[in-house]
Amino acid sequence: MADRSPSEIARETFKQLSLKKLAPTPENYQTLYHEVAGTLPPAHFPFDRLRQISAALPAKNPGQQKQCGLLESAISQRSWEGVQNALVGYAGFGMVAPTVSDSGLTPLAASPHSNPALTPEFMEQIARLIDNALPALGTDDDRFLEQARELLAFIRQPVPDLPRTKTMLANFSHRLSFTAEDQAEIKIVLLQLLHLVFTNIGELCIDDQWLKGQIDALMEASTPPLSLRRLDDVQRRLVDVIAKQAEAKTRAHEAQTQMRELLVAFVDRLSLMGESSGVYQVRIEECARQIEQVTSIEELAPVLQTALSATRSMALDTQNSRDQLQFMREKTEQAEAEISKLHLELDRVSAQARHDPLTGALNRRGLDEAIQREISRASRKGTPLCLALLDIDNFKKLNDDLGHEAGDAALTHLADVTRVSMRPQDTLARFGGEEFVIVLPDTGLELGVGALTRLQRELTKKFFLRDNQKVLITFSAGVAQLAAGESGVDCIKRADQAMYLAKRSGKNRVLAG
Numbered sequence: 001m002a003d004r005s006p007s008e009i010a011r012e013t014f015k016q017l018s019l020k021k022l023a024p025t026p027e028n029y030q031t032l033y034h035e036v037a038g039t040l041p042p043a044h045f046p047f048d049r050l051r052q053i054s055a056a057l058p059a060k061n062p063g064q065q066k067q068c069g070l071l072e073s074a075i076s077q078r079s080w081e082g083v084q085n086a087l088v089g090y091a092g093f094g095m096v097a098p099t100v101s102d103s104g105l106t107p108l109a110a111s112p113h114s115n116p117a118l119t120p121e122f123m124e125q126i127a128r129l130i131d132n133a134l135p136a137l138g139t140d141d142d143r144f145l146e147q148a149r150e151l152l153a154f155i156r157q158p159v160p161d162l163p164r165t166k167t168m169l170a171n172f173s174h175r176l177s178f179t180a181e182d183q184a185e186i187k188i189v190l191l192q193l194l195h196l197v198f199t200n201i202g203e204l205c206i207d208d209q210w211l212k213g214q215i216d217a218l219m220e221a222s223t224p225p226l227s228l229r230r231l232d233d234v235q236r237r238l239v240d241v242i243a244k245q246a247e248a249k250t251r252a253h254e255a256q257t258q259m260r261e262l263l264v265a266f267v268d269r270l271s272l273m274g275e276s277s278g279v280y281q282v283r284i285e286e287c288a289r290q291i292e293q294v295t296s297i298e299e300l301a302p303v304l305q306t307a308l309s310a311t312r313s314m315a316l317d318t319q320n321s322r323d324q325l326q327f328m329r330e331k332t333e334q335a336e337a338e339i340s341k342l343h344l345e346l347d348r349v350s351a352q353a354r355h356d357p358l359t360g361a362l363n364r365r366g367l368d369e370a371i372q373r374e375i376s377r378a379s380r381k382g383t384p385l386c387l388a389l390l391d392i393d394n395f396k397k398l399n400d401d402l403g404h405e406a407g408d409a410a411l412t413h414l415a416d417v418t419r420v421s422m423r424p425q426d427t428l429a430r431f432g433g434e435e436f437v438i439v440l441p442d443t444g445l446e447l448g449v450g451a452l453t454r455l456q457r458e459l460t461k462k463f464f465l466r467d468n469q470k471v472l473i474t475f476s477a478g479v480a481q482l483a484a485g486e487s488g489v490d491c492i493k494r495a496d497q498a499m500y501l502a503k504r505s506g507k508n509r510v511l512a513g
Contacts, residue, residue: 386448
């Protein structure tokens with residue numbers, strides 16, 4: 001019998017069910033299967049009785065509901081251990097625990113110390129959770145804040161009453177759900193209003209490309225999911241731009257004032273030219289009448305002298321007016337060029353205040369501020385911080401073989417792949433040339449090395465294309481974890497040393513510094 005395959009045993013089992021005219025239930029099939037196979041059947045598992053018990057258990061709170069579900073699953077899997085764990089867990093959510101006394105079974109009320117999970121430390125964790133959640137829920141609902149203070153004071157008692165704790169937590173949770181919904185709705189409406197303001201400003205300034213760029217940046221920064229780092233970066237960039245704009249506005253005002261003065265002078269000169277032309281015309285007409293009356297050459301000479309004198313005076317005035325108008329034209333063109341230069345300067349400052357114009361990553365100035373911000377945060381919260389320095393392998397050869405435009409495109413490709421692979425809280429900066437720095441908050445050294453290794457794998461999947469040719473870009477990197485009291489500059493130096501060691505070790509490597 002031991003040599004028969006499971007499929008043969010199964011066929012014989014079905015045959016025996018038919019011959020013995022037994023109902024094809026799982027229990028009958030299991031009994032006959034072990035009989036045909038010559039093996040011992042498992043101990044009887046009382047499905048029906050256990051399911052009756054499970055159905056009779058009250059499920060008055062989420063904890064009890066969860067444990068009832070686990071009990072049903074354990075019964076279906078014939079797991080006595082699962083049944084035991086589900087019932088023990090159920091007991092921790094408000095059941096009365098029986099205890100044996102001299103007079104028989106007597107109910108004993110559960111207390112926080114009857115369940116190891118409800119220790120004073122656990123209750124304090126709940127209190128801290130409430131404390132940390134309150135600032136995000138605003139201060140508009142006085143009743144909610146009062147209820148929160150009462151709950152915190154109660155659960156921080158040495159031995160809080162469990163049933164009353166449960167009731168207070170349930171009431172607080174119910175009111176919390178409404179408060180959280182209100183705050184979420186307020187946030188959504190505020191963002192909608194903010195977007196409406198930005199959109200209207202953009203519509204009013206269609207021809208102002210610089211201002212439109214600022215509006216686009218604000219729209220992007222205020223689009224969920226919001227990030228404090230994104231908002232902080234835009235805020236810092238706009239502060240620079242606003243300062244530069246104030247300076248440019250003053251210079252533009254001066255240029256426009258100069259243009260107005262030139263236009264006034266132009267109008268005055270035209271008026272003088274008109275007056276001069278009128279005087280000249282009168283004098284020429286007088287000369288013409290005198291010429292008609294002369295009877296000899298001697299009488300004609302003084303008249304011609306007068307006409308020539310008037311003509312020379314008119315020519316001189318015309319020459320002076322032309323020179324002054326030419327001068328005013330040149331000054332006007334200079335003023336226009338100055339205004340155009342100011343607009344271009346605003347565009348450049350807006351785009352490059354803290355970002356590298358080629359890759360869109362932070363520049364050195366933006367990196368310094370980001371590192372300082374993360375160092376302060378890591379020090380305040382006691383969390384690890386890693387800085388990674390990576391350098392593209394064989395970048396000079398890529399430039400020589402494919403040209404500098406291809407080199408620039410390769411840098412942009414690396415930055416794009418890195419941004420996709422990074423977490424939202426990570427920061428990418430161009431350190432110089434083909435070197436980049438990645439700031440990795442809340443990251444230990446081992447995890448930092450792993451993150452750069454994953455980035456290397458992503459680059460092998462996303463080839464850089466140049467003239468329909470696939471080019472594999474690799475990099476060598478060093479990762480250093482910030483030590484206590486260490487500056488960002490010193491940490492980057494350690495990462496730099498590890499990166500050069502990775503270069504000497506064969507490239508396309510990530511080493512810890």
